Amino acid sequence: MSEVNSVEKMELKVKDIIQKYGSDRGFVVPILQDVQKEFNYLPKEALNAVSSHLDVAISRIFEVATFYKAFSLTPRGRHQLSLCVGTACYVRGAPLIESNIERVLDLRPGKTSPDLEFSFDTVNCLGSCALGPILVVDGEYQGQMTVSKTNKVLKKLGKKVKTDEN
Amino acid sequence: MVNLTIDKKKVQAEEGSTILKAAQSNGIEIPTLCYHDELTTSGACRLCSVEIKKGERTRIVTSCIYQVEKGLIVNTQSERVMNVRRLVLQLLMARCPESEIIRELAEKVGVKPQPRFKPDEDKGECILCRQCVEVCEEVVEVSAIGFSYRGADKAVGTPFVEPSRACIGCGACAYVCPTGHIKMEESDSGKERVIWDKTFKMVACKVCGRYFAPQEQLEYIGKKTGVPLSKLYTCVNCR
Incomplete structure (x- = not known):
């Protein structure tokens, strides 16, 4: 019963979002962005609702939703970590940070932890190479990253970090 | 001119x-x-x-x-x-x-496989020409299939890679596919047709008894053209 309700609620939310854009199919991308902001990812039911309210085939919506890396079809974590592994960050030690985050969170890049706390992925350049290596924590750029600094960041986000020091 | x-x-x-x-x-x-x-x-x-x-x-x-x-x-x-x-x-x-x-x-033109281009193993025979997607959208007008993802992961298929609700099993995509990547299989008796992981029940012609088209396709044609289903249940040869 509650499942039916949540799907209905989802459809109402999607309808509101679409009406904000005047039900114009040209706004598919911003609509999907808003839907993702609302649910933290793009649930299948929400995509179906977008398709029926915009009168665009679900196959077209699915094309758009899978084309852009900014969209996720699987739930994303409460905290989003993006590590830059572009050339400048890479030579300044991003791979070490990457393997440290992988070890501490037990998470491969592009994956989300089962408890939906953390999502971790790598990006190829954030355009601020002078700050490298950069870790983006929930949208906030943190420059000159080191392994011990990432441990601090993860601790702050509520992750128990085991290091050699303690 | x-x-x-x-x-x-x-x-x-x-x-x-x-x-x-x-x-x-x-x-x-x-x-x-x-x-x-x-x-x-x-x-x-x-x-x-x-x-x-x-x-x-x-x-x-x-x-x-x-x-x-x-x-x-x-x-x-x-x-x-x-x-x-x-x-x-x-x-x-x-x-x-x-x-x-x-x-x-x-x-x-005398071309042989090149060692410098490693053959793909997961692409089947699809060259991503988009003809199947276009025929489904422009001619059949159901838009059951589309591309998904991009770059090396780009592939043709149904949304969420599951049997599509929109697909009517007409097989137009398999027909236009230049390489034969899209497979449409019919059971030995001809009663069933499988395409895009969806099984369709075929309709037997009222006159000759040959299984000639999927039920869903005839229903779709009936809805679109207004021709009564009783008429559509006779195959083209017997009409």
């Missing part, structure tokens, strides 16, 4: 027509995989590349989408064109090592 020259032959073509069309109607053969008369041209396979000369400059263009121009000099067999064609075939062969039609086209 526009006058142009293709392979030293003076030809005429309608304004807005393409080099490929002009060549075909004058008996000049240009190889192509992804071109279909009735569908939006995607220019995806690049096999129909030709060399054009405007004034002093020459360049390579895709003949299926390049519109004819007055005084254009087209060469479909020059060394430069053949180099492009051979490279395109080498890449297509690496993408679809199992494809028979690509192998045949390659043999025609």
